Amino acid sequence: MSVDRYILSLSDNSMILGHRLSELCGHGPTLETDIALTNISLDLFGQVRGFLSVLAARQGSDVTEDSLAFLRREREHFNCILTELPNTDFAHIIVRQYFFDVFHKMQLEVLQQSTDQDIAAIAVKSLKEAKYHERFSQSWMLRLGDGTEVSHAKMQVAVNTLYPYVHELFDLTEWEKELIESGVAADTETIKEEYYRLIHQTLAQANLSTDGLSNRYAKGKHGMHTENLGFILAEFQYMQRAYPQMEW
């Protein structure tokens, strides 16, 4: 069912980015940023639980929140490539987060009016959190982009790497188009212009440039991923694969 796939795609963005952030637990550059990044991860996983428990209840039989989280293969994940790209350094972490946070917030704003009541309820809840995430990542964009020579240079490298994947956030798949018609999915075309306006405004304020950068091939929403996802799943799913149906 296309709505199931849509719920997974929303959930997978949060789950894969949430996992990337969880990798930083105990490794953040300072105690405060370490705590902030893991708190954001926790929010994202909370949203995932909301989505996957709804989906498990709808699919019934032996499908559970956990089986959906831990037993899908790479091709069965529909997150955007941006969310699975490696942490690399703090600049990459912040730029990735900022590009995602602005999109996430705007997408959730639209989804509050989804005709699917469960999606709408999770969107209302998650939006409040996404706003905090954006405040955090945006403030670091400015501080580092417009900071020292070194911090600026590192941020520019991160922008060069990550900006070419931003376009995929607005990629509309066939199954998504149907759902936009029926008012279930968010029509991201309606927020695209404002999104680019906002991020370019921040990039300009932070002295960062996107000149000469072109879009890179990205089809995560079609289940086509970079090699990064395989490594993420190997760690993320290890316990359930090694000890099937284990519980805490």
Added chain:
Amino acid sequence: MVEGQIHIEDSVIKAALESVPDPEVPVLTVLDLGVVRSVKLKGNTVYVDLTPTYSGCPAMDTMAVDISQALEAKGYQAIINLVLSPAWTTDWISENGRKKLEEYGIAAPLDELSDKRALIDGDRVVKCTNCQSTNTKLISQFGSTACKALFQCEDCLEPFDYFKCLK
């Protein structure tokens, strides 16, 4: 208009719920926090609707178990149902709860606008819980739990948590 604090008819049930603390901010009960959205007694079973503060709040499962145990101790069966809508807001924290937070050393949430000024613009509007001065600065937007930010008073130097406004 959704009210933060709900009315609970049965005094035994109310007392049971009043005995359940938020595991992360133990000075608040689940009623003070406003996460109990509805309580219905049918026969000997109490149906409780519970809403999370933050989506990923790890205290939710503990709260649900603690509420069940408190009700079972009074001879009831308890069925806890997790509801997401309407979404929790810090406006649902009771007046008494806000007072208890302050006494405990956690600054209570400001209104949405002042909250933004404090967390984004770095304005000095959060009152120190130790000396009441507003000469305080933001140390970290995220604190010991998802719901708090870390501040420090520049007059008495006390570091303290601020319960962020969620609306």
